[in-house]
Amino acid sequence: MTILTSPTVIGIDVAKAEIVAYREDMQTTQHINNDRETLGRWLKALPAQSSIALEATSIYHLDTVELAHEMGHRVYVVDAYRLSHYRESIGQRAKTDPCDARLLA
Incomplete structure (x- = not known):
């Protein structure tokens, strides 16, 4: 028997100082500092192979x-x-x- 699972979908609005992430499965919004260390910790906590949509914003999304x-x-x-x-x-x-984060999700 095949068990179908859907990926976690996240929409992210990016700014210079922080990102705002909306997680569709939990219907929650988080504000996360936009620095590599904080982003890395947050991304590691997400389920594997999550789908992440974000708006290209200058260089702040990279x-x-x-x-x-x-x-x-x-x-x-x-x-x-x-x-x-x-x-x-x-x-x-x-x-x-x-x-915008919800819209992207």
């Missing part, structure tokens, strides 16, 4: 992308222009970090 990829997570980098148009298409008017 540490998260590199660390997550090295740990075997699936990483999706989303263009800010496309995310903005997607937000408009579904009628979401709020533009906050937690809202």
Whole structure:
């Protein structure tokens, strides 16, 4: 018998000082400092092969992308222009970090 499992899905809004992560399975939002050591600890605590979508933000997303990829997570980098148009298409008017993280998930 095959047991189907779905990957953990996480949306991340990236800023210079912190990232805001929304974890879909637990419906929780976390604020994490945007430095390699803190990001590494947080990413290690995630289930293996999580799916992580984040918005490309200058160079501030690169540490998260590199660390997550090295740990075997699936990483999706989303263009800010496309995310903005997607937000408009579904009628979401709020533009906050937690809202964007949920939208990415």
